[in-house]
Amino acid sequence: MTWLNAIVQGILTGGFYALFAVGLSILFGVMGVINLAHGDLAVIAAYVALAMIPVTHLPAVLAFVVVVPMFAVGGYILQRTLLQASLDRDPFTTLLVTFGLSVVIENVLLEVFTSNTQSLNIGSLLFDTLNLTPQIPVSYFSLVMLAVAVGVLGALQLFLSRTGTGRMIRAVADDREAAQLVGANYRHIFGIAAAIALATVSIAGIAYGILSGFTPTAGTANLLFAFEAVVIGGIGSLWGTLVGGIVLGIAQEIGAQINPAYQVLAGHLVFLAVLALRPRGLFGLRAAT
Amino acid sequence: MAPLLELNHVTKRFGQVVVARDVSFTIEDGAAVGIVGPNGAGKTTLFGVMSGDLRADSGQVRLAGRDVTRLDAAERTRLGIGRTYQVPRPFSGMTVFENLLVAAQQGGERRGAASHSLAASALERARLSERANLRAGQLGLLDRKRLELARALATRPRVLLLDEVAGGLTEPEVREVVGIVRETLAEGVAVVWIEHVVRALLASVERLMCLADGAVIGDGEPREVLSSAAVREVYLGSEAAFEAAS
Numbered sequence: 001m002t003w004l005n006a007i008v009q010g011i012l013t014g015g016f017y018a019l020f021a022v023g024l025s026i027l028f029g030v031m032g033v034i035n036l037a038h039g040d041l042a043v044i045a046a047y048v049a050l051a052m053i054p055v056t057h058l059p060a061v062l063a064f065v066v067v068v069p070m071f072a073v074g075g076y077i078l079q080r081t082l083l084q085a086s087l088d089r090d091p092f093t094t095l096l097v098t099f100g101l102s103v104v105i106e107n108v109l110l111e112v113f114t115s116n117t118q119s120l121n122i123g124s125l126l127f128d129t130l131n132l133t134p135q136i137p138v139s140y141f142s143l144v145m146l147a148v149a150v151g152v153l154g155a156l157q158l159f160l161s162r163t164g165t166g167r168m169i170r171a172v173a174d175d176r177e178a179a180q181l182v183g184a185n186y187r188h189i190f191g192i193a194a195a196i197a198l199a200t201v202s203i204a205g206i207a208y209g210i211l212s213g214f215t216p217t218a219g220t221a222n223l224l225f226a227f228e229a230v231v232i233g234g235i236g237s238l239w240g241t242l243v244g245g246i247v248l249g250i251a252q253e254i255g256a257q258i259n260p261a262y263q264v265l266a267g268h269l270v271f272l273a274v275l276a277l278r279p280r281g282l283f284g285l286r287a288a289t
Numbered sequence: 290m291a292p293l294l295e296l297n298h299v300t301k302r303f304g305q306v307v308v309a310r311d312v313s314f315t316i317e318d319g320a321a322v323g324i325v326g327p328n329g330a331g332k333t334t335l336f337g338v339m340s341g342d343l344r345a346d347s348g349q350v351r352l353a354g355r356d357v358t359r360l361d362a363a364e365r366t367r368l369g370i371g372r373t374y375q376v377p378r379p380f381s382g383m384t385v386f387e388n389l390l391v392a393a394q395q396g397g398e399r400r401g402a403a404s405h406s407l408a409a410s411a412l413e414r415a416r417l418s419e420r421a422n423l424r425a426g427q428l429g430l431l432d433r434k435r436l437e438l439a440r441a442l443a444t445r446p447r448v449l450l451l452d453e454v455a456g457g458l459t460e461p462e463v464r465e466v467v468g469i470v471r472e473t474l475a476e477g478v479a480v481v482w483i484e485h486v487v488r489a490l491l492a493s494v495e496r497l498m499c500l501a502d503g504a505v506i507g508d509g510e511p512r513e514v515l516s517s518a519a520v521r522e523v524y525l526g527s528e529a530a531f532e533a534a535s
Contacts, residue, residue, distance in 0.1 A: 164394045164401070167383065171391045174380040181340065181374075182444050183366035183396030 002257060005136045010253035012138065014229075014246030015146030016211070020204040020222060021229035021241050022153060023197030029236050030173040030193040033083060033094050037101040038201060038226060039219030040109075045071060045202035046209030047109060047216075050118055060120040063206050068199050075198030076191040083194065084187055102219065109216030117213040126210060145207050149245075152200055153238050160238075169193055228271040234281025243282055247274075291354030293318045293479050294339065294370070294448050299348035301331075301338055301503075308334040310503040311348070316448060316481055321474050323490035323511065324483045326500035327523060332483045333375060335500070336450050339481075340372040341365040353447070366396045371446025375453045375483075377433035381426030385417055385436055388425050389443045396444025408443050415439035415469060431462050438469060448479040455486040467492050487515070499523065 020042060027033045035041075048070070049063035058066070086097040122141070129137040160166035172179045172189045179186055208214060208222065225248060233244025248267050255266020274281065292315035301309040308331040316322055326332050337343035339350060341362035350358045357365055366372075380388050389408035398404040412418055415435040420428065425436060434454050441449055451470070455463045463486055470493050474480055484490050490497065490511065497514045499507035501523040507514040514520055 164390075164399075164404070167387055167391050168395065170383055171380045171388075174382055175378050177342065177362075178374070178378040178380065179391070179395075180362040181342070181366060181372055182392035182440060183363050184391070185363050 002135065003254070006253040006257045007250055008132070008136055008138060010250030011246050012142040012146055012249070013253065014242070014249030015149035016142070016204065016207060017225050017229045017245030017248055018242040019145070019149040019152060019200060019207065019245075021226040021233075021245060022156070022238065023199075023201040023204075024223075024226050025230045025233075025235060025238070025241050026156075026193055026197045026200075028230070030169055031079075031083075031087065031190050032091055033087070033098065035197075036095065036098040036223065037105060037219075038098075039221070039223030040102045040105040041071075041198060041219070042201045042205030042208060042222060043109065043214060043216065043219040044105060045205030046120065046214050047113055047118070049120055049206050049209060050113075053120075060122045060206075060210065061125065063120070064203060067202050067206060071202035072195040072199040075194040075196070078198070079191045079194035080187065084190065087190075106216050106219065113216060115215055115217075117215050118209070119213045120206065120209040122210050141210065145211075148203065148207075149242065152203070153242055156196070156200075157238050165189075165192060225267070228267060231281055232271055232274045234284025237281070237283040240281060240283030247282070291351070292316060293320070293353055294481075295349075295351040296335075296339070297349040297351070299335075299338055299345045299350065301334055301343060301345050308503050309338065309345075312503070312505060313348075314498065314505060314508065316479055318447075318479060319474070319477045320479045320481075320496065321494040322479075322481045323494035323497045324481065324500060325485070325487060325490065325497065325515075330500040331503040332500050333452055334503075336372060336452055336481075336483065340370055340450060342372075363395070366444050366446075369445070369447035370450065371396070371441035371444050371448070372450040373437040373441050373452055373454055375456065377430075377437035379425035379428070379433060379436050379440070381424065383425060384422050385425055385428070385432075386412060386421040388436060388440055392440045392443035393445075396446075398445065407445065411439040411443035414442055414472060416465070431458060434458065434466065435469075438466070442473065446478060448481065449473060451480060451482040451484070453484055454482075455484055455489040458486075463489050 024035060024038045027035045045067050048067050049060065052063060052066060053060055082097060083094060086094040126141050128140045130140060130143065131137050160170055168184055168189050169192065172184060172186045176186050229244040229248050230241055232247050233240030247270060251270040252263045252267040256263035294316040297313050299309055299312045312335065324332050334343065338345045341360055345358060349356060352368055352370060357368065380391065386408060389411050390404060393404040393407040398407045412421055415438050417432065417435050417439055420432055428436060438454055455466050458466065467489050470480055482490060482494060494511060496509065497511035498505055499514055499520045506523065507517050507520045
């Protein structure tokens with residue numbers, strides 16, 4: 001039963017990883033940007049929520065309503081200024097710029113919020129569980145986050161396949177120059193993609209802040225998990241990212257079941273195995289022929 | 290009235306190499322113009338300068354009297370310059386119809402229903418109706434060329450720049466492409482067509498320009514251009530021009 005519990009908890013964690021990873025996947029898929037500041041951006045979202053609560057007196061759960069739109073706008077602006085300027089030079093510059101951004105964010109957060117561990121308090125909501133059996137407690141909050149992850153991915157899938165803007169994003173991701181030739185302003189499209197990426201990562205960041213304590217440097221570890229989820233699932237596949245997150249989550253929980261020290265290691269091993277055996281990930285698109 | 294498309298003293302260099310030297314010409318509304326010239330003559334570069342893919346080092350590009358020299362490719366497309374690439378570049382992960390829909394929405398018609406019918410008519414014009422729901426990456430060469438043409442048409446161009454759409458096709462396939470181009474011309478769209486398959490040009494255009502070494506060395510009635518001394522010299526040894534001219 002403890003094994004079954006590990007799998008259930010792994011799936012719940014996986015939803016959270018997917019939420020974290022989807023923005024990373026979009027930024028890479030559409031613009032070819034590997035955003036090394038992705039985890040730090042999530043941590044900013046947690047801190048913004050933290051700073052907002054004493055001012056607005058909103059319950060922490062409602063932080064999403066304020067922070068997510070804020071991040072969407074911020075993502076658009078970040079893309080149209082800093083990231084686009086570096087993309088216009090070359091992709092390697094962009095990698096360095098996001099790395100620099102990561103360092104700057106961590107240090108500014110340290111300066112403002114100190115290195116004390118913080119958390120977002122949602123009271124008893126966090127501890128309420130649905131007991132499938134006495135051995136398998138399912139936290140309502142984790143369940144809701146899994147549902148949110150599935151909902152976000154589903155909405156994105158619909159958006160990309162059914163709307164004009166979504167098709168434009170796919171077209172620009174496919175061939176930027178050809179997209180311009182049919183009249184697309186690719187910079188604007190990049191901005192929209194970045195807005196989506198940052199909106200999703202802010203949800204993940206706040207959820208993270210609620211689920212566990214966070215410090216200014218928490219972003220780096222989370223970036224690694226997000227990377228692993230994307231690579232396991234396969235770059236360019238939204239549902240693959242969810243599956244990747246879940247595979248990673250289950251691997252970690254099972255590892256922890258064997259020995260708590262193996263939790264993170266088990267995830268890394270599965271990641272390594274996928275890289276070795278299926279470098280394009282479980283759902284990765286085959287190379288264009 | 291101002292001509293539809295106008296190049297004034299356009300010069301373009303890549304490093305030390307001059308690929309267009311002081312090129313000037315005009316394209317009238319609804320005109321059918323062919324461009325020939327040996328490889329490396331600067332034909333595709335000239336298209337790049339017209340479509341906005343490339344920026345001219347000096348000189349001016351005007352569309353219907355408006356200076357578009359500083360506009361990028363997307364803006365020029367929305368103003369009515371459509372272009373195809375020599376090697377088709379479809380959005381390979383998307384279906385054929387989605388490819389056209391993107392073009393119709395961005396370049397032609399923003400409203401949903403109108404862009405659908407614009408995409409549908411481009412689909413039909415390029416004889417791709419049966420392929421509408423295939424992924425563009427799965428298409429063969431002829432269908433890719435058709436899609437390239439259809440996608441440019443879906444942006445509702447006033448002038449269509451075709452870069453070797455008949456290249457690499459069989460004789461019956463070339464005839465089909467010529468048919469599509471003629472239908473487009475019949476609708477009043479101007480066509481500028483770079484092509485090595487001179488037969489295809491002679492069947493479609495009323496004016497022919499010959500480029501060599503970045504300069505226009507012949508411009509006028511197609512057969513006269515092909516038989517002129519300057520053009521013959523450039524093409525010396527090339528069967529295509531002589532065959533076509535005789």
